[in-house]
Amino acid sequence: MAFCCGSAVVPVTSQTGWRFFRHKAAACPGQESPRHLITKTVVARAAAALGLDVTTEARLYDGAATADVLIRHRSWKVVVEVQLSRIPLAEIEGRQKRYEAAGLRCAWLVGYDVSGHRSRQDLPLFRLVCPDAAGVVPDVIIADADGHNRRVGLADFTTMLLSGQVRFREPLAHAGHPVMASRAFECWRCHREIDLLVALVNVPEHSIFSPRGILPARDLPKVPEIMAQYRTALPTLLAAAPSLTTIRPPPAGKEAGGARAHCPWCDAPISLARHSSSITHTPRWNRYWTLSGEAWSPADATAAQWICLGMPHRPDDATTLPPRAP
CATH class of the missing domain: 3.40.1350.10 (Trna Endonuclease; Chain: A, domain 1)
Structure with missing residues (x-):
């Protein structure tokens, strides 16, 4: 019996192993906060x-x-x-x-x-x-x-x-089409400004390599199908974004550090290990390109979501809650 209201209770064990009692029937008025x-x-x-x-x-x-x-x-x-x-x-x-x-x-x-x-x-x-x-x-x-x-x-x-x-x-129609996300960076060797490729977004989700559809650039070689798309698109991508670094597999014996970026001007290798936090902080990303070299915006987010139609919207790809009254 609950001390707050006298209602019947049942023992419960949460998924984390925490044991507690829950009201068996109606919610307890005494446990509602202001x-x-x-x-x-x-x-x-x-x-x-x-x-x-x-x-x-x-x-x-x-x-x-x-x-x-x-x-x-x-x-x-x-x-x-x-x-x-x-x-x-x-x-x-x-x-x-x-x-x-x-x-x-x-x-x-x-x-x-x-x-x-x-x-x-x-x-x-x-x-x-x-x-x-x-x-x-x-x-x-x-x-x-x-x-x-x-x-x-x-x-x-x-x-x-x-x-x-x-x-x-x-998700919008282009979901699944990889997008390059970069940060402004200065090459350690030639000191020129470059766009350091740190992640690919819009990629198929993978519980290990690309949670939430975000693949760190240093893990790109670990996903062969995405790596193949990247290599095929590289000439077009670099023609449209010449300041963007290229990604190459790590040299033998240094696989633990993941793939490296390379300066587009002097080819200096740049470790991406210390930039891993960038993949979860999108405000740190500066520029985006599709594999065809077109500019992309975070507003083009492909994740499914609930939206409020207080402004222009796309009624053709939305489902209402609740159903409209007849």
Whole structure:
């Protein structure tokens, strides 16, 4: 029995081995923080302002679970869950499947970065930015139609979500076409400015070499198919970007350091080992080229994502949440 409210509890062991007790039925009112209550209330009021039927702390599955906010339209039902305390992604996915089995769509507002999560259509999950000051309504991070992350007020986000302005966009057509990402650099030998090739983006994902579709340039020879594309395109690429370094396999006996870049002016070898952090910090990248030598922009990001159509958009490659009212 829970000390806070007297509700029945069940023992639970998380994936990390942490053991704790969870309420068996309805959520405990005593365990909701003021921030959780504020977030839930703002969502409910924004939904009600659209003329939708709203129930907070809605009992589901014959009382076996409670939804933070249940929103009903004559042709659809949506649950909005507010999750501020950290739980594993697997638990969110499990609860999402139970909602789906009950014929409910669910959107998640989470107050932390969920480890292992990537945007997908069957799990609408949005990041809350919770201010330190008590009583302040959090914002929501959502990409605009150009793929740039923006902060949107929670009430406005809820209105857009429920009116079909938040959509899921699949990767763009050029996904899988490698793009060269470089940093401005000075050659140690000739002291001329060069574009140091540090990574290839838009490549097929590999759990070891190219997580998130980003391949460090020093690992390029380890992916033969990408290396072959690079070698074929090299003459065209260098004609369009003559300041870009070339990548060659490491010399015998120095394989541990990975491939090396070579200065386009004096052919000096440049170790890429100390530039490995660049692959996860895109603001450090300066210029981008496709293998055909065309300029590329980070705004051309190919990752699937949820976007907000407050600006020009591509309605042909998006799926709405929830379905528009007839």
